[in-house]
Structures are given as C-alpha cells and as structure tokens.
Amino acid sequence: MTTTYAALLRGINVGGSKKVPMAELRTLMEGLGYGGVRTYLQSGNAVFTSDHGDEDSLAAELAQAIEKHFGFTVAVLVRDHAYLKGVREACPFPADELEAKQLHATYFSGPVDAERFASIDQAAFLPEEFRLGDRVLYLYAPDGLGRSKLAENLSKPKLLKGIVATTRNWNTVVKLEELTRA
Structure with a gap:
C-alpha cells in the first residue's frame, strides 16, 4: 500500500x-x-x-x-x-482566528508528557501559551516566534534531551496536511 x-x-x-x-x-x-x-x-x-x-x-x-x-x-x-491531519484538527488554539506567525507546532520524534515541561511556569509567559498533543507541542506566540520568551525556554536542550524537535508555523502545518492528502 x-x-x-x-x-x-x-x-x-x-x-x-x-x-x-x-x-x-x-x-x-x-x-x-x-x-x-x-x-x-x-x-x-x-x-x-x-x-x-x-x-x-x-x-x-x-x-x-x-x-x-x-x-x-x-x-x-x-x-x-x-498524523498531520490529526495535529491540525486537534489544535487547542483558535487557528482560524490567528495570524500564522502567532501559532506554531513543534513536532517531536517521540511521545512527550507534561512532566518534561513541568519546570516551565506558564503563567510567567502569558499571553504566550503552549499545549501538548500527540508528539507535538502547540505554541501560541502573539508577537511571533522570534520574540517569544516562552519558545526560547521550551527549546532548552535539557527539556529536549533524547528527542528530535522541529518547529513549523501554522501556514506550513496546514500546507503539509493539504499536500499529503491522497
């Protein structure tokens, strides 16, 4: 197949x-x-x-x-x-209401749990937020990824030890899901 x-x-x-x-x-x-x-x-x-x-x-x-x-x-x-369709559909943020530069998905090589990111005080980074999904982290960064202090903290090597992580903006998330449709 x-x-x-x-x-x-x-x-x-x-x-x-x-x-x-x-x-x-x-x-x-x-x-x-x-x-x-x-x-x-x-x-x-x-x-x-x-x-x-x-x-x-x-x-x-x-x-x-x-x-x-x-x-x-x-x-x-x-x-x-x-999988890509599932990531798009499970987005916990209102993707249709946001600019693509505000929403990102970080894909992981394997499962991650909340414990891995427990040291991050989410309240300290508001209005930026993140949520975990199936081998993916959704990041809402209203001022963009380049200015995101939360993204900087989430990408620290000690948090990502043992896994590969790569981030795409929401336009790319959507486009890849569309391009992989059979």
Whole structure:
C-alpha cells in the first residue's frame, strides 16, 4: 500500500549553514525510490509517497542519504497524512482566528508528557501559551516566534534531551496536511 508522507528536516538552510538545495533533495529522494516528491519552501519540507517502511525507518533512510550526499547530519522526522491531519484538527488554539506567525507546532520524534515541561511556569509567559498533543507541542506566540520568551525556554536542550524537535508555523502545518492528502 502506498502512503503519502511529509519529511521534516531540522535546521537546514538557516544562516548559511547546512545548505540543502530543494532540487537536489528531490533528486536524492527520487533516487531512494520515493514517488511524487515535492518540496515546500526552502526550510526542509518534502512530501513523497512510499510503499515500504514506516515513519521511523523512512526518516532514518532519508537522514542517512542526506549525510552521505551532503556530508553533514540532519535530523529528519517523517509523518503520514493521518498524523498531520490529526495535529491540525486537534489544535487547542483558535487557528482560524490567528495570524500564522502567532501559532506554531513543534513536532517531536517521540511521545512527550507534561512532566518534561513541568519546570516551565506558564503563567510567567502569558499571553504566550503552549499545549501538548500527540508528539507535538502547540505554541501560541502573539508577537511571533522570534520574540517569544516562552519558545526560547521550551527549546532548552535539557527539556529536549533524547528527542528530535522541529518547529513549523501554522501556514506550513496546514500546507503539509493539504499536500499529503491522497
């Protein structure tokens, strides 16, 4: 059975480091046997189909190919359409009423629980807020991610130990869900 996935590459094409041209990424992914490869923006989002593997094995395969081809390590998360749709539908914030720059989803490589973020005093960061979902953290940052003190605290290495985390703004969350529809 062929499934449509989104690959989320962490930390590429930012500040001049880890350059991954999207045309090269598409060619690389096609060489792995993936079908219907498309990229979205320059920030490491690709949509593809595959009839083999699961999210974790596809992520590992793509990460290994990127390292071999480009010469550096890139963390990769792969998520199928059903998961992306679930993230969009479960958003605890009024996404339709907010600007995309105000709402973000941080995807995690595995499950996270509230205990991991218990040291964050949410009241101290209001009106910024976050909520946890299924391998995702929803962040409401009214002044944008770049000015968010809460986002800065949520991304501290001690909180993210042992997991890969990569963040997308809400426009990208919506677009990836749309692009992965069969």
